[in-house]
Amino acid sequence: MKLYLGIDLGSTTSKAVIIDEHEQIIGRGITNTRSDYRVAADIARMEAEFNSRFTILHRKLKSETNGETNWTEFFSHLKDRFHFLQFRERFYKLVDAIKSNLSTVENPGDRSRMHPIIHNMPGKILSVIRDRFLSGEVSTTSDFFRDLFSSAYMQEIEHVNKDIYDQLVAIYDRAINPIENENITFDFGELLTEALDMMPEDFRLNHQRVERHLEFVAKESLEPTDYVGTGYGRQLLPFEEKHIKSEILCHAMGAHACFPNTRTVLDIGGQDTKAIQVDRHGFVTSFQMNDRCAAGCGRYLGYIADEMSISVSELGPLAMGAEYEANICSTCTVFAGAELREYLNLGEKKENILAGLHLAIVQRAFALLARSGGVYNEFTFTGGVARNSAVVKYVKQLVIQNYGEMKINCHTDSIFMGALGGALFSARRK
Amino acid sequence: MGVQKETSMIKQKQMLAEHFMELATAKESGKKVVYTFVPGNLSELIYTFDMLPVYPEINSLQSGMRKKSGDYIRDAEDMGYSEDVCSYVKCDIGMMLQGNIGPTGQKLPDPDLLLLSYTGCFVFMKWFENLKQFYPNSEIAMLHIPYQEAGIIEPYAVQYIKDQLEREVIPKMEKLSGKTFNEAKLKRKLELSAQAEDLLIDVFDSARHRPSPIDAYFGGVYYIGPIFTAFRGSQDCVDYYQELKKEVDYRVRHKLGPVTPDGVLTQEKARLVVEGPPNWTHFRNFWKIFYDLGAVFVGSTYTRVGGVYDEGFRHSPDDPLGSLATYCLGCYTNRNLPQRIDLLESFITKYHADGLLVNSIKSCNSFSAGQLVMMRELEQKLGIPVGFIETDLVDPRYYSYSNIKNRLDSFFQMLEQRQSVRISDEILSDDVLA
Numbered sequence: 001m002k003l004y005l006g007i008d009l010g011s012t013t014s015k016a017v018i019i020d021e022h023e024q025i026i027g028r029g030i031t032n033t034r035s036d037y038r039v040a041a042d043i044a045r046m047e048a049e050f051n052s053r054f055t056i057l058h059r060k061l062k063s064e065t066n067g068e069t070n071w072t073e074f075f076s077h078l079k080d081r082f083h084f085l086q087f088r089e090r091f092y093k094l095v096d097a098i099k100s101n102l103s104t105v106e107n108p109g110d111r112s113r114m115h116p117i118i119h120n121m122p123g124k125i126l127s128v129i130r131d132r133f134l135s136g137e138v139s140t141t142s143d144f145f146r147d148l149f150s151s152a153y154m155q156e157i158e159h160v161n162k163d164i165y166d167q168l169v170a171i172y173d174r175a176i177n178p179i180e181n182e183n184i185t186f187d188f189g190e191l192l193t194e195a196l197d198m199m200p201e202d203f204r205l206n207h208q209r210v211e212r213h214l215e216f217v218a219k220e221s222l223e224p225t226d227y228v229g230t231g232y233g234r235q236l237l238p239f240e241e242k243h244i245k246s247e248i249l250c251h252a253m254g255a256h257a258c259f260p261n262t263r264t265v266l267d268i269g270g271q272d273t274k275a276i277q278v279d280r281h282g283f284v285t286s287f288q289m290n291d292r293c294a295a296g297c298g299r300y301l302g303y304i305a306d307e308m309s310i311s312v313s314e315l316g317p318l319a320m321g322a323e324y325e326a327n328i329c330s331t332c333t334v335f336a337g338a339e340l341r342e343y344l345n346l347g348e349k350k351e352n353i354l355a356g357l358h359l360a361i362v363q364r365a366f367a368l369l370a371r372s373g374g375v376y377n378e379f380t381f382t383g384g385v386a387r388n389s390a391v392v393k394y395v396k397q398l399v400i401q402n403y404g405e406m407k408i409n410c411h412t413d414s415i416f417m418g419a420l421g422g423a424l425f426s427a428r429r430k
Numbered sequence: 431m432g433v434q435k436e437t438s439m440i441k442q443k444q445m446l447a448e449h450f451m452e453l454a455t456a457k458e459s460g461k462k463v464v465y466t467f468v469p470g471n472l473s474e475l476i477y478t479f480d481m482l483p484v485y486p487e488i489n490s491l492q493s494g495m496r497k498k499s500g501d502y503i504r505d506a507e508d509m510g511y512s513e514d515v516c517s518y519v520k521c522d523i524g525m526m527l528q529g530n531i532g533p534t535g536q537k538l539p540d541p542d543l544l545l546l547s548y549t550g551c552f553v554f555m556k557w558f559e560n561l562k563q564f565y566p567n568s569e570i571a572m573l574h575i576p577y578q579e580a581g582i583i584e585p586y587a588v589q590y591i592k593d594q595l596e597r598e599v600i601p602k603m604e605k606l607s608g609k610t611f612n613e614a615k616l617k618r619k620l621e622l623s624a625q626a627e628d629l630l631i632d633v634f635d636s637a638r639h640r641p642s643p644i645d646a647y648f649g650g651v652y653y654i655g656p657i658f659t660a661f662r663g664s665q666d667c668v669d670y671y672q673e674l675k676k677e678v679d680y681r682v683r684h685k686l687g688p689v690t691p692d693g694v695l696t697q698e699k700a701r702l703v704v705e706g707p708p709n710w711t712h713f714r715n716f717w718k719i720f721y722d723l724g725a726v727f728v729g730s731t732y733t734r735v736g737g738v739y740d741e742g743f744r745h746s747p748d749d750p751l752g753s754l755a756t757y758c759l760g761c762y763t764n765r766n767l768p769q770r771i772d773l774l775e776s777f778i779t780k781y782h783a784d785g786l787l788v789n790s791i792k793s794c795n796s797f798s799a800g801q802l803v804m805m806r807e808l809e810q811k812l813g814i815p816v817g818f819i820e821t822d823l824v825d826p827r828y829y830s831y832s833n834i835k836n837r838l839d840s841f842f843q844m845l846e847q848r849q850s851v852r853i854s855d856e857i858l859s860d861d862v863l864a
Contacts, residue, residue, distance in 0.1 A: 198793045246840035249847065277809075286809050286816045291833055373806045 005048070005224035006422025007041050008250065009033065009233035012270030012298050013384055014040040016048035017419035018222065022121040023257065023427060027222075028416050030221040032144040033270075037236040041229070043183070047140075049222045053188055054079060057217045063424075074203050076136065081195035083140055084133035088126065089184055090145050095122045097175035103288060105171070108162050117168065119162065125152040134198075139180075141415065142313050142387065146180055151311065189218030198396045226429060228422035232272065243426075248276055250421030256282030257424055258417070259409045262337030266369055266395065267417070268385035270298040273365050275372035288372035295333045296364030298385045304357055307337050308350065315354060319390035322355030336360065348414050357392065360396035366402065375403040386414035436689065438674040442657055442750030445666055447534060451453050453482055454536035462542040462606050465561065465568075468736045469555055470547035470575055470758035472599070474619040474663035479607040484538060485659065486557065490521040492533035494710030500502030502528065503746045505827055516553045517793045517825040519560070526533045526564055542606050545599065550577055550763035551796035571602045571749035575758045581769050583759045591755035617747035619663035624744040630658055631670035631739050636678045636782045637855070641698035643681030645688040646781075647727035648717040651708060659736045662745075690721040700845050705770075705804060706789035707732045709821035712829045716821070719835060723842055729777030731770065732840065734762040740776065763831030767800045771807050778812060785815040785845050792822040815848055 002021040002428070010033060018027040029047025033040045054075060062071050086190040104117050105111040129148055132138050140150065157168045189374065192214060196207055230250040237244065255265040256278055265276040271294040276287040290296065305312045326348055328339055336357060343353045369375065381395050396408050413420065446603050456463050460483040460744065466472065468488065469687050476483045493499045502524025503517060509527070511520050525531070532538040544565070546558045555572075562570055573594050578588045633654055636643050656673065661667035672847045680686075687695035691714055696798050702720075704727050709716050720727070734740070746753040764769065778786060802818075809816045819837050822828035 140457075217498060245775070246836075246843045248840035249843050279813075283847045284812075284815070284840070286805065287840065288818060291820050292830070370803055373809070 002225045003222060004423045004427040005227035006013035006250070006419040006424070006426065007045060007227070007229045007231075007237065008232040008247065008416075008418035008422060009037055009041055009044075009229065009237060009274070010270050010384065011232045012302070013017070013415065014044040014231070014233075015045035015416050015419040016041070017423045018048045018052045018224065019420070019423045022425070023424060025416075025420065025423075026055045028413070028419075030141050030415065031235065032146060034180050035177065037233045038238060039181050039183050040233075041237055046186070050082070050188055052222055053081075053217050053220070054322055056220065057210070057213055060217075061206075061211050061311075062313055062373075065209070069206060074199075076205060077199055078192075078195055079140075080133050080138070081198040082191055082199060083138065084130055084198075085191045085194055086186060087129065087133065087145060087148065089186065091122075091126060091129075091149065092177055093184075094149060094179045094181065097179055098171055101174050104174075105291065110167060114164050114168060114171075117157065117164075118171075119158050121153070125149070125156060128152055135213075139313070146176060147311065150176070161283040187218075189214055192218065204429050211343060224426070225424035228426040230418050230422045234271070240365060244245050245422055247272075248274060248289075249284055250418045251382055252276045252278045252284045252287075252421065252427065253282050253424050254417035254419070254421035255382050255409075257420065258413070259378060259380050259413050261407070262378040262380040262409060264369070264372075264374075264378075265380045265382060266365060267383040268297060268361075268365055268391070269383045270302075273297050273368055274383075275365070275369040277373055277376065280379070284373060290364075290368060292346075293332070295331055295336070296368075298359045298383075300333045300336070300357075300361055300365050301385065301388065301392055303333050303337060304340065304354070308354075313387075316358070316388035316390040316392075318351055319354035319358045320393065321381050322351040323349070323357070324352055325359045326352045326356035328353075328356040331364065346429075358388070358390040359394050361385075362391060362398055365395075366398050370402075375399060375406070378407045378409060379403075380411075382411070382414045382417040384415045386410050436677050438670060438677055439653060441670055441673060442653065445661060445670065449482075449660055450532055450534040450536055452816070453532065455537055456539040457481055463539045464543045464545050464603075466542040466545040466660050467547055467549070467551075467784075469551070469761040469763050470549035470573070471736065472545065472547065472573075472595075472658065472754060472758075473659075473661070474616055475595075475599070475603070475754065476545075477619060477663050478612060478616045479603045479605055479609055480617060481543070481603065482539075483660065484541065486522045487518050487559075488656075488659065489525060489532060489538070490824050491710045492523050493525055493603065494826075496533065497711070499676065499711060499824035500526075500826045504541055509526050511728040513837065514793065516557075516795075517823050519553060519557045521824045522557070522733065523560060526561075529602075530711075535536040540565050541568045543602060544568050546571065546574065547573045547575060547758060549575045549758055549761045550765075553796065554668075555675055562627075566568070569602050569606060571599050573599055573758070573763055575761075578759060578765050578769060581766050583756060587759055588752055588755045591758060592751045595751050595754065613750060616750045620747045620750055620753060621667060622668050623663045624746060625665045625742050626662060626671050627737075627739045629668070630654070632675050633678050634729075634733070634740070636682055639682050640701075640782070641685060641687040642701065642726050642781070643686060643688060643726050644789075645680050645690070645695075645717075645721075646728050646733060647702075647704045647708065647730040648690075648713070648720070649688050650727070650730050650733040652713075655733050655736065688726060690717065692718070692721065695721050695724065695726060697724045698726050700779065700842065700849075701726055701728045701783045702783065702785055702787050703729040703774060703781065703783040704787045704789060705731050705801060707735075707791055707794065707823055708789065709829050710824050711822075711826040712831070715831065716829075716834070717812060719838055725842065728781035728783055729774075729775075731762055731773060734773070735762070736825055738762055738765075738773065740773070763796050767803060770800070771804050774804065778808070778814065783814070784849065785817065785841070787817045787841065789817070790818065790820045792820060792828045793825060794823060815841065815842070815844040 004019050006017045014033045016029040020026050028051050029044045031043040057077050132262040167177050228245045229239045230245045230247045234244050251267045267274040273290045277285050379399050385391050464476050465484045468485050499521045503520045505524040505527045506520035527554045544558045561845050637646050657670045788801045807815045819834050
C-alpha cells in the first residue's frame with residue numbers, strides 16, 4: 001500500500017493526514033502546537049498513524065462480517081479507551097513532575113499544606129478524566145492533554161486558600177511545558193490490547209475477531225512513500241526544501257479536492273486568515289492574508305475564552321444562544337477584551353456579547369475576502385475556526401448577504417485541509 | 431553595496447558625484463536651485479536657465495538606503511507629523527531638521543524656487559506648503575497637471591499647461607536666474623532628451639529576451655533610472671544610455687542575466703512584472719529574496735513614474751512647451767486605472783511575464799489606491815498568478831521580512847504550479863520571444 005503524508009504545523013494546532021494511493025484519507029492526527037514544533041509534528045504524525053491502523057482494522061473487520069456488528073460504534077468506544085490510555089501515560093509523568101516541583105516551595109509550612117493536595121489530587125483527576133473519555137465526552141480534535149489536565153487540576157484546587165493557590169498553579173506551570181514537549185512512544189498493539197479489555201460488556205464478543213488481526217495491524221508499515229510539510233511553522237520541520245509547501249497552496253488543494261467546484265476558499269486559522277482564489281485545477285490564482293494584525297483569527301477566540309474563563313469549544317455554542325449581537329466595534333483583540341468587560345459591567349448577557357464578538361471576527365475576514373476579489377462560484381470555509389458553530393453561522397449569513405445565494409461548503413475535516421493538501425501534493429508529485 | 435561594476439555604473443557614480451558637488455557649491459557659483467518632483471519634472475527647462483534641480487523624493491529614498499530614514503521620520507513625528515503621513519515627506523522634513531545633508535555627505539543648498547509639478551499625487555502640494563515654511567524666502571511656482579480622467583490627453587489640457595508654463599513658471603525662472611528664456615537652448619535639450627528616451631526604451635525592451643539581461647525593477651531603479659531623472663536633456667545623459675545599451679546588447683548576445691549585488695543571475699526561473707515602488711530601507715534584502723530564487727523583473731511601472739515612453743511619446747523640439755505638457759500629462763501617476771492596467775498588460779505580454787506582483791506601500795495613497803482592482807482585472811483577463819505584499823517606501827518599521835517572505839513563498843509556488851502545466855503545452859524559445 002502506497003501512503004502519502006501531509007503535516008500542517010499551525011500556530012495553534014498541528015495536523016497530520018495520511019492518504020492512500022486512491023487519495024482517500026485513512027488517518028488523521030491532531031495535537032496542540034507547543035514550543036518544540038518537532039514534538040508537535042511527531043505527535044500529530046503518530047496520531048495519524050494510529051488512526052490509520054484503526055481504519056485498516058475497521059475495513060478488515062467490516063469486510064468479513066457482513067454488517068451484523070455495528071463496527072462504527074465499536075471503534076468509537078475502542079478509540080475512546082485507547083486515547084485515555086495515551087493520556088494516562090503522559091498524566092503519570094506530569095504528576096511526577098508536579099510532585100518533584102513541590103520540593104522547590106521554600107516555605108515549609110506552605111509545603112506541608114500543599115503536600116496532601118498534590119498527593120491526593122492524581123487519583124481524583126484521573127478518575128474524572130477517565131469517566132469523560134469512557135463516556136465519549138472527550139473530543140480528540142479539540143481536547144488536548146494540556147486542556148484536559150489543567151481544567152481538572154484548576155477545579156481541584158479552586159477552593160484552597162489564595163496564598164497556596166498561586167503556588168499550586170506555579171508548580172503546575174513549571175511542570176507542564178517540559179512534559180508536553182517530551183516525545184512519548186507508544187506500542188499500538190499493547191495499548192489496543194489493554195483498550196479491548198476496557199470495552200463495555202456488549203462489545204466483548206468481538207475480541208477474538210479483533211485479536212486475529214491485531215499483529216498485522218500493529219506491525220503493518222505505514223512509512224509514507226512521500227510527504228509534504230506545510231503551515232506557519234513549516235520551516236522548522238526537519239524536512240528538505242522539496243518537502244515543504246506553502247500553506248496557501250495546501251489549503252487550496254485540500255479544499256479543492258473535497259469540493260472541486262469551489263473557486264473561493266476562506267481559511268481562518270490560529271493567527272492567519274487567508275482568502276484564496278483557486279482555478280478549476282485547484283491552483284491558486286491569488287490570495288490575501290491578514291498583515292500586521294491577527295485580530296479576527298483563532299487566537300482572538302482563545303483570548304476571549306481566557307477573559308471569560310471558559311474553554312474555546314464552549315464559545316460557539318454559547319454565542320448560538322444569543323438573542324442579538326452586541327455591537328463590538330473594535331478591530332483589536334486586546335481592545336475587544338476591554339469592550340467585553342465593559343458590556344459585562346453593563347449587565348449585557350454573555351451570549352449576546354459573544355455573538356457580537358463572533359460577528360466581528362467574520363466581518364474582518366470578509367474585508368480580507370473583498371480584498372482578494374470577493375466570492376466566486378462555490379464558497380468553501382476551512383481552518384480550525386470553521387469548527388465553531390457561531391462563526392460558521394455568520395460566515396454563511398455574510399456570504400449570502402454580500403454575494404447572493406450560493407453553495408457554501410464547510411467540511412467536517414475543515415481543520416485538516418492544509419495537511420490533506422500537503423498529502424495530495426506529495427501523492428501527485430511527478 | 432559590493433556590486434559588480436560595469437562602465438555605465440562607474441559613469442553613473444561620477445555624474446551623481448559631480449551633480450551633488452555642483453549643488454554643494456551652488457551658492458559660490460551663483461547657480462539657482464530648484465526643488466521639484468520626479469513625476470512631471472521639467473529638467474530641460476531648469477537646465478535651460480542654468481539652474482540645478484533637487485528632488486526631495488530622491489533625497490528621501492537615498493536616506494532610506496543609507497539607513498537614516500528611521501531617525502528622520504522620528505524627528506518629523508516629534509514635530510507633529512502623524513504616523514500616516516507619506517514617509518517620503520517625513521523623511522525629507524527630518525533631513526532638513528538635521529541640517530539637510532545630502533547622500534554624498536554634503537549639505538544641500540536651500541531652494542530658490544519650489545517648483546511644484548502636480549501629477550496625480552496630492553501629497554506633493556502639502557509637501558511644498560511645508561517646505562515653504564522652512565524656506566520662506568524661496569519662490570514657489572505651481573504647475574497644475576489635469577488628471578487623465580478620460581484616459582486620453584485632451585488638447586485643452588496641453589494648452590492649459592502651456593499657458594501655466596508661459597505665464598507662471600517661465601517668468602519666475604527668468605526672474606530668479608536673471609536670464610531671458612532661450613527657446614533654441616530648450617529645443618537642443620529636448621532633442622537630447624528624445625535621444626536618451628529612445629535608448630532608455632531600448633534598454634527596457636531588452637527584457638523581451640530570455641534570459642532577460644536586465645532587472646527592470648531593482649536594476650531599473652538602481653542602474654537604469656536615476657540618470658534619467660536628474661540629467662535628462664544633457665549630452666552626458668545620452669552618453670550614459672549609449673554605454674548602458676552597449677552593455678545590455680553584450681549581455682543579450684552572450685545570454686547573460688541581469689547584474690545583482692551578488693553577481694550575475696545565472697538561472698532565470700521566473701519572470702515578473704511589478705506594480706508599485708520598491709522598499710528602500712531594506713532594498714538589498716528585498717532584492718535578494720527575488721534573485722536568490724531566480725526571479726527577475728521584466729517590467730515595472732515604478733520606473734515609469736518619471737515619464738512613460740513605451741507608447742511612442744518623445745520630448746520634441748518641434749513643440750517645446752507642448753511636448754513638456756504632454757510629458758507631464760502622461761506620467762504614470764497621472765493616468766487613470768484602466769490606463770495603468772493597459773500598461774501593465776502590455777508589459778506582461780510584451781516581456782512574457784509569468785506573474786504580476788503588487789508591492790503596496792503603506793504610506794503612499796497615490797500608488798496604492800486601486801492596486802487591488804488592477805490586480806483582479808489582470809488576473810481575470812490574463813489568467814496569470816498575482817501576488818500581493820505590503821511594505822513602505824522609507825519607514826523601516828513597516829518592513830516585515832517574515833511576512834513578505836511567507837507571502838512570496840506562496841506566490842513563487844503558485845508560479846511553479848503554473849509553469850509545470852505550461853511547460854508541457856509550450857516549447858520555450860531561447861531567443862527573443864516577441
